[in-house]
Amino acid sequence: MKDDVILRTITKFMLPFIQIFAFYTLAHGEISPGGGFQAGVIFGASFILIALVFGKNSARSKMPRNINDILLSTGDFIYAFTGLFCIFAGGLFLEYGKLPFHSAKEGNHIGMIIIELGVAITVAAVMMTIFFEIAGKEDD
Amino acid sequence: MEMIQSLTPVYAVLVSLIAIIPIYLSRNNPNLREFWTILAAIVKFIIVLSLIPPLINGHTVGINLFEILPGISFGFRVDSLGLIFALMASFLWILTSFYSIGYMRSLKEHNQTRYFVCFAGSLSATIGAAFAANLFTMYIFYEALTLFTYPLIAHEETDEAFRGARIYLIYLLGTSIAFLLPAIIGTYLAAGSLEFVNGGLLAATASKGLSSTFLVVLFALFILGIAKAAIMPLHSWLPNAMVAPTPVSALLHAVAVVKMGVFVVLRVVLYVFGIDLMSALGIGTFLAYFASFTILLASIIALRQDNIKARLAYSTISQLSYIVVGVSLLSLSGVKGSILHIVVHAFSKITLFFWAGAMAVGAHKKYVSQLSGIAKKMPVSMAIFTVGALSLIGLPPFSGFLSKWYLLKGSLEAGLVPIAFVFMISSFLNACYFLPIIYIAYFGKISPEDEKDSHIKEAPKMMLVPMCITATMVILIFFFPGIVTSLIDLALNGIF
């Protein structure tokens, strides 16, 4: 598919929109369908699309394996650490209400956004990892 | 009878167990290795001897090491019954050790280290069972003995040896797991404890309304589970185990294994069920008849055996049942006779097995039919055999007479005249299978090849001396029975 001009052009054109849509899904997870997981999948899918259209090397150069591996842990770490932080803030594990914000409701709200971000990062990294590992070596 | 808290019985058990380590470590130096064996045997005997004085003064010695589960503890308790067994076993271990050295070296056996290691382990298990304070401890040592003697029987590592050892293991482990263990569990369920009690552990529970069927079944499980006593039909491991080296057979058939079997039967009858409960249930009489069947049948089979060791094995099966019958008579003389017979038979039969080993080493003979005229070449051995054989037949002035006397008296005391007849017929049968050997050895014609064969000579001194000692003991006990009977009386004090 690497030689199909139309496909390449359209992909180039669409990619920013896909990624912006991913962020939209993440940010609007609380008022409309969507959330961290879906956002992560879409964001990961955008890289898979790059790999499909421009080749795996090209995708890998945009998202190197090392960074990908670290992101894999980072997202879940943000989530779990938020939970742990709640303990130190005087609450129970994952009790966002005790986070140092104005009110319990505020804390809950912001806590949810933080963990959704964590989920999105991990899921995006996971989707890329799964695809790249299953699809084989970078060059074939 | 107060209990003296003392670790002495523990030491008695541990001596030979610890001796395993130096024996194993000095595996490359046979002399040193044998030195350790002998040393352990002697130390053990001395420790056991040191237990006599407190017992004479009417105490028991013991210790409860640890409680494993509620009501089940691991502990030792030395009473005179156990002491008799332990004395006999540890004394004969010294002799057997010397004898083994001579036997193993003259036959240049392989794997001698394993042999001596397992031998030491077996002795620990034997003493442990003798001194066990409860059924649980006894069960442990019962199983341990089975496991320790397995390598000894398989020693030759031929197919036949493995087969014999496998049968041995299947019979003994199988019955003990399938019958003895449930019996112990049943006892625990009924009595809530497993300690040996003088009047009988279960005697107290009889009044609590336990159904007699349950108790009879329990007793049947015990008897089936103790395959080491070789009561028919669970006897066939014994002839099969004859593939072992002769010192092992001597140990198995005279001292450790089978004697532990009947010893456990004694413990069960006297200390778990108790005389009163036994006679109330009527199972004593039943057991007496059941075992007397073994006495007769085994003697008859022994008549037909040409292999020396097989003949001795069947003789052992029959003699063991003497002891079982004796105790199941439940009369004072009967029990006394049966305990005495443990000792007497041990000395007599180990003499005979030593003799069989001497025949194998000195003359390379394994069958009765080969022995004609052998007395000319091996006069000492044959004299010793004669002593052992006559003792087992029950003639004075040999100790066999004493125990048979008590047994006969006991059967009349219990009012079981048929049993008395069984004893008499069996004595006659004993004569039938021992006297021919003596006859052909002394009066038979020696074959020309044997006449010329210069290899046929007396066994080495290392073997001959222990034989002489045991034979002397056979005679000594007849003239000085007090050594044994005073201890027996002590043991029976609390029971009758």
Next chain:
Amino acid sequence: MIDFFTTHAPVLTIVVFIFGALLAPVFGRINNSLSYYCALITTALSFVLSVYLLFSVYNNAPLEYFLGGWKPPYGIEYRVDILNSFILSVVSFVSFLSVIYGYGSIKSEIYEKRHPAFYSVYLLFIGGMMGILITNDIFNMYVFLEITSLAGYALIAMGRTRYSYMASFNYLILGSVGATFFLIGIGYLYMQTGTLNLTDLAQRLQGHFDTNVVLVAIAFIVVGLMLKMAVFPLHFWLPDAYTYSPSVISAAMAGTSTKVAAYLLIRLMYTIFGIQAGFSGINFSGIIIVIASITILAGSIIAISQTDLKKMLAFSSIGQIGYILIGTAMVNKYAFAGGLLHILNHAMMKTALFMVAGGFFYKFTSTKINDLKGMGRQMPFASAMFLILSLSMVGIPLTVGFISKWYIILGAAQSGYWIVVPVILLSSLLTAIYFGRVVHNLFFKDSEASNTGILHAKIPYSMVSSTAVLVFLCIFFGVFAYMPVEISLKAAENIIGAMPWK
């Protein structure tokens, strides 16, 4: 501080695994051995925490922990009582020792660059099980069940043979089917009750036991868990999985994974299915006892015919799971304690046995029973440990194997399930036969020229010492059984209430 610690200990026990698993691959980028220490510290920490939990709940009331601060049934609840903290301790202990063992064996069996990922997956595997054990929310159980299963599939596939992949795939399919059955069961229960919290579920199920929905839900949950537990007709995946996985994984799995599934079944049986009551005229405990008896006998019989040591041990594990089931299904204090003790005892014995098998493999790259001839001379220490463990498996007194069997038999006699007694005795005999065969090969046969493929001259101390610790404990708890017995009796009392004598 102590208060803070006690309050948060339940969740920390699990969360350390998540952190460990996340950090292991990151640290592994810096230095491979860092990931090893990450695994070591994580398992050690969780072991300390779970023992702390055990003592805390043994002396005081059960602990509750509301995750996110939401009260159940709205939020997820952790509930620690003696039963699950006991198993938590067992699992974390076995996993800790396995990590120590792995120091030597993983190096030789797994390619160096995979170590960080390996340790990470290992931590997830153990952490998932710990999560199942501690939670009081049935859907949370499912989530953690999947974490541990997924990690388990990958770990099994890391074995040295190519058939490991097939073993892993079969496990994956059957495991997923089992988990999905469990999920279906949860759905049906949710349909009937509208809640997922176990305590709440138990209350809301009262009076609904005779509905089809609940019966089907129970059937599916039980079948799903039995798949995970490898109970006899559903055991296909287990022998291959244990045989073809790396030594350290066989050891860790044998000690933990099936027991956790057994715990799940026990927990559900007693808290929500109401095994005591018996509903709709179905004798629930009778059915499980029959299944368990068949499992015990079948596992033991098939084990006799095996030619591979690890496979033999695997079939033996199938049989031993039956003991745990049979003990806990009898609704008797002593039998329950016996089954519970068997979780500890079998974990120690089987883990140690697989460790010894791994030692043989380390040295000779073979676990065929025929290749083990004469090993008694070449590896006397390992063979001696194997002998002790075999005796323990048979149930010789003064070893742990005896203690649990004793209590199960005692309970069987008390509750009148006499049929159990011959089953256990017969299986002890069968166990003696198949272990006797191996011991015979070890000590009484001369080594043959075939096992010349010696990989390493010497077995590392890490492998020997971790095995020796377990063997020592097998004897120690067999002699001084007081502590585990007390704990499990109290757990049994709490679960089924004091039963009158006879």
Next chain:
Amino acid sequence: MIEFIADKYNFWIAIVLMMIGFYAIIAKHNLVKKVIGLNIFQTSVFLFYISISKVNGGTAPIIWHPEGHAEVVYDNPLPHVLILTAIVVSVSVTAVALGIIVKLYKNYGSIEEDEIKLIEHNEPELDSK
């Protein structure tokens, strides 16, 4: 009778779908087919859960107008949450299964279960990796 069917047909069809997937898992020898069957099986279970959550006349559980939303009937949100989690689990299992299949093909040159077992039976390899 018609009413009874109308009440239950949703569940029944979900169950039928489950069984189609389950059949593929058991009966198919092709490993990819097994994974496809597993996917169908699990997805159908999810359908069953979502069917539980439906309330007649309800709307999606999103509060559009926080003031006075009490009159609005919402569907049960809890099964949705559970299934969101379960979908993730399902795709994770699929990914791992596919990874194992790739490795199996590399080692055996086949993705048919019976062929692999035959190869292993005929030429078992110890320590082949």
Next chain:
Amino acid sequence: MIAVDFLLLLLLVIIAVAAISAKDILTSIMLLGSYSLVIAMEWVLLNAVDVAFTEAAVGAGISTILMIAVLTRVPRFEKEPKEQKHFFNLFNHSELLALATVVITGALLISGTWDMPAFGDPNSPANSYLSPEYIERSYPQTGSHNIVTAVLASYRGYDTLGETTVVFTAAICLILLIRSYKKNER
């Protein structure tokens, strides 16, 4: 409404049967993708929009791509099974046995639905016990308009941590299983 629902479900059955019976695995995979899409539509119909979104992204998107990626490395067509009798392999060697198992399991499941609350019953335990509470509390307590997100991230936030860990597990498992290294590939 019911008609659309029923037709979609019928379509699902047809697609499922076609997917498992196709010999060409690529066809199977594409059918599986469409199965996911149709089921997502069904879920939209049942008002489970979040789930539908996820299923469309994951089931129809990622899963399909992954399977096709695998298919580039393995044979495309399913082979006819060789007749092979394995005694212990009860689960594999007979389609009849499989059919029997499936029928029994299905019958059991359907028998369970007999006394279930009706589809869409607002008074069923599931819909009347916890769910009203969630609906009532979620906005005041968390400020989230989407109740599903609120329950997912807050009330059952720990499940979601588990879920994130599951995907993490999947990725790390794949790294462990098939990541190839430059030298000395294993």
